[in-house]
Amino acid sequence: MKDFSRELNFKTSRSSGAGGQNVNKVETAVTVLWKVDDSEFFYDSQKVLIHNKLKNRINAEGFLFLTVSESRTQLMNKNKAIEKIIEIVNKALIVPKKRVATKPSKGQKQKRLDTKKKISDKKENRRFRLGD
Template identity: 85%
Template structure:
């Protein structure tokens, strides 16, 4: 896991929801911005992978952004935003393992055919016979 929190920039805004008068006068919502292309922590291949997997979250200027307004304090929202953006980027760097194609074994094939035969016999016995 790479911690690139030094490259993040923050914006604050008024958040909605619970908080009473505090909501109307204190900017507690935090938007975290990160310029993917200008990062020194990742090489070009990793940047391309991040941009491909997170293309829906990256705007036209190349910024990955995330807004958090879960808590009533700006500091807690900032910490949550840092955690979330680092988690999102690290998950996007994971390359899924390719599935190796395998054939079913003879025992598995035989078991499937035996089960089909038993079910067929059970249904055959239910039929009305003259």
């Protein structure tokens, strides 16, 4: 888990929604910005992976951004924003394992065919016969 928090830039703004006077006059919402391409912590291949997986969160200038306004204090929102952006980037760097195609064994094939035959016989025996 890489901590690239020294490369982050922050903007503050007023939080939206209900909350009384504190919301109306104090800039507690924090937007964290990170220029992915300028990062010194990641290899180019990792940057490409981040761009591909987080393309909806990266703007035209190449900034990954996230806004947090969960808390009443700017400091708590800043800490929460750092945690979240690090978590998001680290999740984006995880490459899922390739699925290895396998074939069913002979025993499994035979079991499936036997079950099909049993069900077929059962339904055959239920059939109403006119000649009987």
